[in-house]
Every structure is written in C-alpha cells, then in structure tokens.
Amino acid sequence: MGRIISSVTVLLLGFVTSKAFDIKITPDYNVPAQIGDKLELTCSTTGCESPSFSWRTQMDNPLGGSVTNMGSSSILTMDPVGIENEHEYLCSACCGSRKEERSIRVDVYSFPSDPVIEISTPLNVGEKANITCMVPKVYPSERLKMQLEKDGSVLGMKEFYExxxxxxxxxxxxxxxxxxxxxxIGKAITCVAELPIDEMEFEPKKRQTSQRLSVNYGPRNTTVSVTPSTTVKEGGAVTMTCTSYGNPSPKISWTKHSISGESQFLSENATLTINNVKAEDLGLYECEGVNQFGREKKTVDLIVQVPPQNTTELISPSDNVDEGENITIMSTTYSNSPPQTVPQKIHPSNTNILSSQNDTSTVSKNDTGIHHETGNNNETRNNTDVIEITVVEMVKETDFVIPVIVVLSCLSTVATPALAILVYRSRKAKINGSYSPVNAPKPNV
Known part of the structure; x- marks a missing residue:
C-alpha cells in the first residue's frame, strides 16, 4: 500500500513540474530597434531551477550580439544595433527532457536626428540661391518623405520609394x-521629414527643422526725424536722427550741402545735434545709409531764422525837399525769412506809421523830422534804421491881379456916362464954332 502511494506522489510531482515549466521573451511583441542603439532581448523560464538556453536566428545567421545566462534567464545583447540584426530570433530553453522555444522579430530603422537646412550662398534680394534639406543616416531610405515649406506654404516635396x-x-x-x-525677409523656411513605417511602432516618425531667412539687401526706408522742427531760431538747438534699414545694418553718415554747393562731412552717428544754431548752419543736410549691397540718401532742409539786419533806406529825390513834393523811401534789409519793413515817423507826442515798404507820399512841413525804418518778421526781433527828412516850407506871394481888375471894373461904370456927355458937348461946339470944357454949362443931371 505504501509503495502505491509513493508512486502516485512521484507521478503527481512530475505532472506539476511539467506543467509549471514555461518560457517567454521580453519585450512581448516585435521589437523596433534604431540602428546605433543598444537592444537587450531577455528569455526567461519558470518551473525549472537550472534551465539551459540557446539563441539562434531563423535562418541561422550570426546573432550579431552577445549572450549572458543568469539562472532562469538568458539575455541577448546587441550593442550597437546594426542592419545585420534585422532578423527573427529564437530562444530555446531546456529543463531536463523538456524543451521550450519562443521567437521574436527585430526590425531595425534609422531616423536619428532632425533634418538639416543648408543654403548654398548668402541670400541676396533678387539673386538665385539653392536651399537644401538633408536627412542624415536614414533607413530604410525608400520609405522617406520630405518637403520644404515657407511660412506654412509648401515650396516642394519629394518621396524616395522609386x-x-x-x-x-x-x-x-x-x-x-x-x-x-x-x-x-524674416520668414521661416521649414524642412519636414517623415518615415511612415506603419508596421513598426517607434517615435518620432516625423522630424522637422525651421530656420529664419536672413536676406541681405541694401539700405531702404531711410528716414530723418527733426526735433523740434526743420525751422529753428538763431541761438536755438536742433537734433536730427537718421534711420535706415538693411542687412547688414547700414552705416550712417551726415553731410551738409551749403547754398554755394560745397559739401562738408559732419558725422557717422545716427543722431546729429547742433547747439547754439548760427546763420551759417542753414542749408541742406544729407543722411546716407551704406552697406555692401547699396546706399540710400535722405535730405532735410534746415532753415535758420535770423533777425533782420543791415536795414538801409534810399530817399528819392533827396532827404531835403520842398513842401508839396513827392518823396519815395525805399527800404532794404537782410533776413533769411522775408522781413516786413515798416516806415515810421517819430514825433514827441506820437508815432505815425506810413503805409508800406517803399512808401511814396506827398510831404508837408509836418513831415520834417526823424523817421525809423523797422525791418521785422514774426519769428525774430526787429532791426531799425533812422533817417531824417527836411521839408522846406513854401512862401505864398501876394496876388495883385484881382484887386486891379475890381478897381478897373468900378471905374468903368462911372467913366462911361461921363465920356458920353463929353463927346456930345464936343460935337455941339463944333456945330456952334467953338467949345471949352471949362466954360461949358454944367449939365442938369
């Protein structure tokens, strides 16, 4: 009876042992391995204290790796992974008379880095250049897709399956x-590369690189700002700032062009400041932006307001005239802003302002005296010149003609009747033979 129990026990232990012996390989599924990386395949057993292991490829090719056995597991290490490791691997484990095998597929690929953008020559506006997108060390290359984009717009694409x-x-x-x-200028060029292998699970399958376009161009949009303005009073201050855009950044220079046509280099600073402005600072100021791709100029006309100076007068016919004559006062004055000349007569009690510059008027004895010719403008102070005019008073002569005519007229009214009487008496005397005015009888009147 005891022998029967022992036999049954041995059989049961053997059955349990045979059922417990198993083998597996990790990872569980097909393994994508990137060329150049390290890959470990682990084959392990259960239900056996001292299993024996062996590795081989499906086609009995070289393993391309090293095997390490540690108790109930065996590790196949491929470091680095190469294209030769793209196989189906089998792990065999034996425990006594039992043998178990498991297989795993290793697929290799290479997509190790982002694309690289290369430009054949520096980009210059209007000049041809080649832009190249490269994907290094790719495998399998026939599965690769590439495209170039500019700010999201596709410039070109390529597939390599052919x-x-x-x-x-x-x-x-x-x-x-x-x-x-x-x-x-400033837009982004993007190279997009994809390795869309659906049967392999790896990341990333898409890589991209972007690069801002650095485009060389000559100076453009050159501008000049003036503070406070392009018109400044003598003695004031003015600041002119030049801005010019280009790649590489333009070099700025200032030149002054005088009215006579002469040019004077002033500065290489973007900002030009003139303190205590003088009359000779008036002129055309030129800002120029320069780089190896061109030049551009911008000018500004600076006006300096100078007070009227050197006011002079010309009196025609002279400053000594007779009363009743016409006299013309012609005034000249210097100012870079058109001045207004105002003739004034100075009197102890009041000032008379004449009509206008180059005033012509008929003088009287009251015009004798001192006159000011004042040149002025709205922005600057006045400049005055003094002249003195002498008017000779006209002497009036007594008119005797009219009284003589009046007297003669009165006498004629009396003389006419008397003359008539005298003629009558004379005729009568002739008739009578003699006539004497003395002895003539007085007429009855």
Whole structure:
C-alpha cells in the first residue's frame, strides 16, 4: 500500500513540474530597434531551477550580439544595433527532457536626428540661391518623405520609394532654387521629414527643422526725424536722427550741402545735434545709409531764422525837399525769412506809421523830422534804421491881379456916362464954332 502511494506522489510531482515549466521573451511583441542603439532581448523560464538556453536566428545567421545566462534567464545583447540584426530570433530553453522555444522579430530603422537646412550662398534680394534639406543616416531610405515649406506654404516635396531599397543608412536631400524678395525677409523656411513605417511602432516618425531667412539687401526706408522742427531760431538747438534699414545694418553718415554747393562731412552717428544754431548752419543736410549691397540718401532742409539786419533806406529825390513834393523811401534789409519793413515817423507826442515798404507820399512841413525804418518778421526781433527828412516850407506871394481888375471894373461904370456927355458937348461946339470944357454949362443931371 505504501509503495502505491509513493508512486502516485512521484507521478503527481512530475505532472506539476511539467506543467509549471514555461518560457517567454521580453519585450512581448516585435521589437523596433534604431540602428546605433543598444537592444537587450531577455528569455526567461519558470518551473525549472537550472534551465539551459540557446539563441539562434531563423535562418541561422550570426546573432550579431552577445549572450549572458543568469539562472532562469538568458539575455541577448546587441550593442550597437546594426542592419545585420534585422532578423527573427529564437530562444530555446531546456529543463531536463523538456524543451521550450519562443521567437521574436527585430526590425531595425534609422531616423536619428532632425533634418538639416543648408543654403548654398548668402541670400541676396533678387539673386538665385539653392536651399537644401538633408536627412542624415536614414533607413530604410525608400520609405522617406520630405518637403520644404515657407511660412506654412509648401515650396516642394519629394518621396524616395522609386530609388529602391538599400542595405545601408543613407543621407537623403531635397534641393530647391529660391529667389528671395523683400517680402521673404524674416520668414521661416521649414524642412519636414517623415518615415511612415506603419508596421513598426517607434517615435518620432516625423522630424522637422525651421530656420529664419536672413536676406541681405541694401539700405531702404531711410528716414530723418527733426526735433523740434526743420525751422529753428538763431541761438536755438536742433537734433536730427537718421534711420535706415538693411542687412547688414547700414552705416550712417551726415553731410551738409551749403547754398554755394560745397559739401562738408559732419558725422557717422545716427543722431546729429547742433547747439547754439548760427546763420551759417542753414542749408541742406544729407543722411546716407551704406552697406555692401547699396546706399540710400535722405535730405532735410534746415532753415535758420535770423533777425533782420543791415536795414538801409534810399530817399528819392533827396532827404531835403520842398513842401508839396513827392518823396519815395525805399527800404532794404537782410533776413533769411522775408522781413516786413515798416516806415515810421517819430514825433514827441506820437508815432505815425506810413503805409508800406517803399512808401511814396506827398510831404508837408509836418513831415520834417526823424523817421525809423523797422525791418521785422514774426519769428525774430526787429532791426531799425533812422533817417531824417527836411521839408522846406513854401512862401505864398501876394496876388495883385484881382484887386486891379475890381478897381478897373468900378471905374468903368462911372467913366462911361461921363465920356458920353463929353463927346456930345464936343460935337455941339463944333456945330456952334467953338467949345471949352471949362466954360461949358454944367449939365442938369
């Protein structure tokens, strides 16, 4: 009876042992491995204290790795992973008379870095250049897709499936000819590369690189700002600031062009300040932006308000005239802003302002005296010149003609009747033979 129990126990232990012996490989599923990385495949057993392990490929190719056995597990290490490691691997474990096998598929790929953007020459506005997007060490390269974008707009794309498969990593590229414009300044060029292998699970399958376009161009949009304004009073201050855009940044210079046509270099600073402005600072100021791709100029006309100076007068016919004559006062004065000349007569009690510059008027004896010719403008002070005019008073002569005529008229009224009587008496005397005025009888009147 005891022998029967012992036999049953042995059989049961054997059954339990055989059922407990198992094998597995981790990772559980097919393994994507990037070329150049390190990969470990672990084969482990349960239900056996001292299993024996062996590794091989499906086609009995070299393992391309090293095996390490540690108790109930065995590790196949591939460091680094190469294209030769792309196989189906089998792990065999034996425990006594039992043998178990498990397989795992290793698929390799290479997509190790982001694309690289290269530009053949410096980008100059209006000049051709090549932009190249490169993807280094890619595998399988025939599965690669690439495209170039500018600010989200596709410039070009390329797929490499037509080039066929290879057994090595390759660098693939996409090149486009590009003519930059001013509108491209500062825009982003992006290279997008994809390795869309659906049967393999790895990340990332998409990589991209962006680069801002650095486009060279000559100076443009050159401007000059003037503070406080382009018109400044003598003795004041003015600041002129020049701004010019270009790549590389333009070098600024200031030049003054005088009225005579002469040019004078002033400064290489963007800001030009003139303190205590003088009359000779008036003129045309030129700001110029320069780089190796061109130059651009901007000018500003600086007006300096100078008070009227050197006011002079010309009196015609002279400053000594007879009363009743016409006299013309012609005034000249210097000022870079058109002055207004106001003739004034100075009198102890009041000042008379004449009509206008170059005033012509008929003088009287009251015009004798001192006159001021004042040149002024609205922005600056006045300048005055003094002249003195002498008016000779006209002497009036007595008129005797009218009294004589009046007397003669009165006498004629009396003389006419007397003359008539005298003629009558004379005729009568002739008739009588003699006549004497003395002895003639007085007429009865």
């Amino acid at each position: 080039e066929g498969s290879t057994i090595t990593t390759e660098t693939k590229s996409l090149t486009l000819t590009f003519i930059p414009t001013f509108e491209d």
